[in-house]
Ligand SMILES: Cc1ncc(C[n+]2csc(CCOP(=O)(O)OP(=O)(O)O)c2C)c(N)n1
């Protein structure tokens with residue numbers, strides 16, 4: 001009871017968004033492994049089977065390429081499938097379908113067939129999971145033209161962005177930072193209002209430094225910003241939210257103001273999405289920069305098992321150290 | 331000690347054919363074969379396909395078309411299945427189903443455009459819901475499952491017809507898709523065109539399975555073989571599979587046994603891996619000669635009929651070549667215009683840069 005009054009977790013917000021979308025639009029289907037009776041291994045689809053029936057809430061056989069591929073087929077027929085990959089670590093056998101088909105069906109048929117598909121996948125580390133359950137490979141997908149990559153970082157944004165993804169007429173990979181699935185609660189009115197895609201969210205306003213991040217790293221990044229504020233340094237904190245297509249305008253505008261930028265992500269450094277943002281800052285914002293752009297990321301290693309996982313994940317301390325480094329340039 | 335062994339599952343794979351290689355019936359033909367017009371339309375569709383095919387190869391050889399996968403020798407598979415389908419069904423082809431696509435209203439011009447490197451060739455003016463050619467082998471098979479799911483959800487008496495090759499049956503997507511179709515009892519017919527080759531790899535090296543049809547058995551539905559060089563048999567067997575699927579009996583697999591008489595594509599040289607003699611032997615199975623022999627014997631097909639058919643197909647293909655060659659390329663913006671329904675802000679700059687660079691490179695008419 002009390003929990004309800006205190007608002008929704010991200011899992012509950014996602015569940016509310018799915019229920020909302022399904023009640024508003026009969027074309028919306030939910031499918032994936034264990035999404036029916038079990039309500040999904042993280043309970044994101046809990047209660048949907050009872051409410052919307054087995055036609056629209058489907059447990060699929062255990063086959064990720066088939067899940068993605070049949071979702072493309074049913075989407076081309078005008079349905080709006082929301083397919084769940086149980087963990088991002090198992091999405092790789094569906095990559096061919098996403099890259100070779102979902103992202104380009106509209107393009108290759110000159111708009112004759114389209115793919116209004118959402119693929120949801122819990123991603124990221126920090127929950128002491130077993131092997132293959134903690135990686136963040138969003139950059140692989142952000143590299144694919146035609147595929148939107150959207151990552152919420154709070155219950156309210158999860159609700160609004162998932163609705164937006166379902167309403168969107170093109171395919172969206174919706175990555176859910178499972179470390180903050182239940183980390184906090186937020187007042188999330190079930191208004192049916194979508195949040196804007198292709199737009200960064202400004203989480204803090206500041207003048208001295210821009211901190212750019214997404215997903216669960218919002219936690220460490222905001223903590224660092226808080227600490228800096230106590231020291232009299234104010235930071236703009238931007239949640240990128242839609243990695244691709246990227247809202248570089250907001251990032252550039254912020255860096256024009258602050259002259260300094262630190263990008264934080266838990267994915268590996270090399271070829272991580274921070275590299276794209278840093279490259280664009282070099283191309284379009286160099287003259288505003290008063291310090292080198294720094295990246296705080298996971299290492300170019302395999303994601304460690306739980307005992308060493310904390311060493312891999314960027315910490316508040318690492319974010320602070322990078323911030324101090326760029327602030328040291330006068 | 332007595333060990334009791336119980337058989338818990340068993341299966342049989344049938345093979346259907348009506349005409350032998352010389353066009354003589356080996357058993358009573360299905361009813362539709364009494365209708366001369368029906369057989370003539372199958373015949374013409376195969377001749378049109380072969381005429382188109384030869385022209386496409388010729389255009390490629392003279393630099394006017396890109397790499398092209400010929401369907402020489404396999405015309406009966408595509409024409410038979412295309413003729414069996416209803417217009418409201420959806421075809422998910424691989425690449426050698428030219429004959430089926432023409433019957434469904436895809437124009438020769440569109441296929442020339444596609445193989446000539448123009449996306450508009452997949453914007454079919456006829457069958458608006460049919461899928462375009464699918465290059466990543468067997469990746470179209472799961473799409474058919476989704477299309478069939480849509481039909482089932484809407485309660486429509488329609489069937490998704492998906493074609494893949496013998497090589498395609500080795501792919502995970504093929505198995506995954508069949509498995510889902512079986513589990514959900516979907517209205518889908520999977521046609522496997524077993525042309526004995528996956529580029530240079532023969533059917534015998536592709537799998538130890540005795541037939542490709544039996545791959546359906548593991549997915550919980552029936553599969554059968556058909557003589558893929560006997561268009562009457564293909565039309566009949568696929569037609570019956572469609573009727574069952576339409577009636578709610580679930581999916582079916584048809585393995586059509588044929589032979590790829592051409593190179594894999596115009597970029598291939600099949601003499602590297604197979605000898606001319608075995609190809610020559612397979613020419614005796616030619617599906618077009620076979621139906622012509624039957625038409626001549628049973629329906630009074632004459633030399634005049636033959637010449638008129640060849641001439642009218644040649645004319646259709648010539649007209650398509652002219653249309654294709656006269657089609658101007660898409661404007662530079664076309665690179666961007668179908669990426670998303672609405673061009674994202676982030677892409678606007680690239681679109682402008684690309685079109686401006688292009689405008690600068692091409693002298694304008696009044697310049
Ligand atoms: C997934 C994938 N792997 C490899 C290729 C390259 N390739 C194109 S066609 C082909 C052989 C396909 O054989 P089969 O399925 O028997 O069809 P066929 O070409 O004989 O009609 C190969 C290996 C491809 N297009 N897709």
Ligand SMILES: [Mg+2]
Pocket residue numbers: 495496497523524525526527528529
């Ligand atoms: Mg083959």
